Amino acid sequence: xxxxxxxxxxxxxxxxxxxxxxxxxxxxxxxxxxxxxxxxxxxxxxxxxxxxxxxxxxxxxxxxxxxxxxxxxxxxxxxxxxxxxxxxxxxxxxxxxxxxxxxxxxxxxxxxxxxxxxxxxxxxxxxxxxxxxxxxxxxxxxxxxxxxxxxxxxxxxxxxxxxxxxxxxxxxxxxxxxxxxxxxxxxxxxxxxxxxxxxxxxxxxxxxxxxxxxxxxxxxxxxxxxxxxxxxxxxxxxxxxxxxxxxxxxxxxxxxxxxxxxxxxxxxxxxxxxxxxxxx
Numbered sequence: 017x018x019x020x021x022x023x024x025x026x027x028x029x030x031x032x033x034x035x036x037x038x039x040x041x042x043x044x045x046x047x048x049x050x051x052x053x054x055x056x057x058x059x060x061x062x063x064x065x066x067x068x069x070x071x072x073x074x075x076x077x078x079x080x081x082x083x084x085x086x087x088x089x090x091x092x093x094x095x096x097x098x099x100x101x102x103x104x105x106x107x108x109x110x111x112x113x114x115x116x117x118x119x120x121x122x123x124x125x126x127x128x129x130x131x132x133x134x135x136x137x138x139x140x141x142x143x144x145x146x147x148x149x150x151x152x153x154x155x156x157x158x159x160x161x162x163x164x165x166x167x168x169x170x171x172x173x174x175x176x177x178x179x180x181x182x183x184x185x186x187x188x189x190x191x192x193x194x195x196x197x198x199x200x201x202x203x204x205x206x207x208x209x210x211x212x213x214x215x216x217x218x219x220x221x222x223x224x225x226x227x228x229x230x231x232x233x234x235x236x237x238x239x240x241x242x243x244x245x246x247x248x249x250x251x252x253x254x255x256x257x258x259x260x261x262x263x264x265x266x267x268x269x270x271x272x273x274x275x276x277x278x279x280x281x282x283x284x285x286x287x288x289x290x291x292x293x294x295x296x
Contacts, residue, residue, distance in 0.1 A: 025284035033277035076245035096142030114206035184223030
């Protein structure tokens, strides 16, 4: 039945054209933004997941930067500890040469006094950003340098992971207390100094090794966090990035459908005028 009040063909053609135009706008948006999911209304679940992953990726990059600074701080302590160990070795060599009667004991003592000053200055000056891992309380008045190493996400929330670096406290343990040196005045005092310097050297070497292990741990954690950030970025891309080849092909198909839809609507709109021929 034909009607001049209701054009069912035009209604169907118009609805089809609206759907095509909507799909065309989405395809154009994907091509212009590069994203298939650009807002929560596109796909709320995937959008929410992608935003959490983006936040984690941003945090990972920030943590990696912090770890790099922490690594440099601990490496500065390693360098200072290694210099102290080298200086103690030189002091031990000096004392060993004086362990024989007839040596210039006063000159040896003068050299050892000068090198002791070098060690004291190294302990005091080995710091970065106010953190000194060779002193007794060189970390904000404490003895432990804590570094945020990760943010671990689970179903119940996020927990922080830390790397703790303990001060080696050379200020209190080297050339002090039981490791203190007595002045070299003769063969016997030189031999006693050799034994004391050996104990100090072992303390310095142990401290250097401990700091070196922590520096390596921080370096490896920084590398891991960097790779994790890259993986998260790739994961976000796989969720929300548009397939540009598919979008391009879909755009061309939709443009063709749009043209056909316009023609179909035009033909449908001409149907009521055909009724006039019935009255001629």
